[in-house]
Amino acid sequence: MAQPTPIRGLGPDSELGQAARRILAGRLADVRKPESKLNGTIDDDAVHDMRVATRRLRAALQVFRPLGGLTKLEHEVKRLQDALGDVRDLHVQALWLEDVAKKARREKPETRKGIAALGKARLTGLAPKEKRLRSELKRWSSRTLPRMLRKVDGLEDDHRFGGRRVKEPLHWRVRRVHKRMKVYMDAPDATSAHVLRKELKKLRYELEIFQPAFRRTLGALTEMLVPLQEGLGELHDADVRLEVFERLAAGGKPQERKAARALLPLIREGRAKRSAEIARELQRWHAEDIPRRLLQVLS
Template identity: 30%
Template sequence: MTTLTNEDRLALIAAVERPGITPDDQMSEAGRKILAFHLARLLKREAGVREGSDPKDVHEMRVATRRMRSAIPIFEDYYTDDALKTPRKMLRRLAHALGGIRDIDVLRIKTEQYATRYDDNVRAGLVPLYEAWENQQAAARSELNDLLDSDAFEHFLVHFAQFLNTPNAQVATNNADTSSPKAMLVRHVAPTILYKRFEALRAFDSILDSATFDALHQMRIRAKEFRYALETFEEALGDQADSVIEAAKALQDHLGALQDARVAAGMLHDYMAQADENQPMTVILHYLATRQAEKQKLRGEVNANWATFNRPQVRQSLAASVAAL
């Protein structure tokens, strides 16, 4: 049984306005700052997530979870092998539980926007769909609350916070060999990290015309990883990093909308396959056709959105922001 109150959990890690990363930070300590920053943001939303009245709480907790999951691969080599093993596993479980709620929130918001364009008969035809989603979401919320109430989650919070609050804890190396030093500072390591992620994203340029929806989903993930890496080091980068972040975000948002439309169509198919055979489906079929048309429209706009991102100005801004290190 868990023993910490919400106030106890909030007190585990200090909430700050910015992580405070500098070019001269050791990577291990920069990682500590980033992970602590997002853990505090996660804990700030826990009470609201449990209450369940505001979808924004789930969204913000999910964002904080994603940010930590994205940061771990950047910084894990600078800690001992076991330092982030448990946090990685717990954050994966938490992301899955939050996703089960958030995906339906997004789907419902979009469906309600669609319904406002039609009369009461159409809105009534969507009610069984809402009811099915509410049942799915209730099950997902129960799973999430069970996780938040678990001893395993409390153990994760206490030990992860202790690790983050202890400078130089579980650092992999102190770089004692001065004859062959290892790059350990943000200013030395961040450029390679950023350009590796930029490289992984730009690789999609060669397959864009024939890219499948699965490939475009992977492209969205690479865009998100690049953006998150930029935002991780943003305080240490030059001023032009802002424009690169905005360009990456615009691309990610478009590909995200495409994936949302694709997921929505899949969920509507699943609903119809499981519904009572006597249930009227005209309204839902029309809505499905609308989401499929949206998916195709967004697919047709991918190349133009990519061209906006893949401009020389974006590459020049990236180079200038990295040069400030």
């Protein structure tokens, strides 16, 4: 995953308005970096990098929302993020099928043809998604970006960057993630995993924003979120895949049904492996008492 642009020269006593201007400018720069690779052919890596950058930008807009006038801009960024996500999700599934097709030499010729056909079907659905993405990119560059640059330049707030106004929402976010972890451990299904993943991403991006306002140990603790977040992301991909192929196995065309049924054991095996890895990572979280350590640093 692409790393955010480091924000230099901020500390706990910096004014919140100054911090907001500098952090939002950095997050905007991260969104713009992959843009040149999306002007012609849609580049897989650029889509992924820009999607992650829009998530970080939205997190910053939500954090600094109390400064005023950022809600509509955040909704505009979400439009772009959703369009990027639709393309990225199909890229992920198509790449998985491409990899499986290369390894399917032991399968019957008919099954191999079915797998190849499924891959082509995924790519066929990509064209309208890419068309929408190009439309949203045009809207972003011509409308949203100029408005955001004007708004960011005018943000003012003389509260402390490391003050109570910042700490209380972060405490709430840590406790919320901890609660979602317990829910997932009690019922580790696709829904609870997806909710935990979203909350964990929000916590990570918010901690990245406020890292300059706290002790250096916050950076090390933030990095400890990464394996769990990435594992939950892979689990989500497996859950999406499982839903799609179970549907094809039940009601697809004859060739699709055979291929989907041949792939379902592989998909379930992969999901079980990811689930076991996440269980081990959650055990580490509790053994090392990471939520309590985060709350201590944020005090």
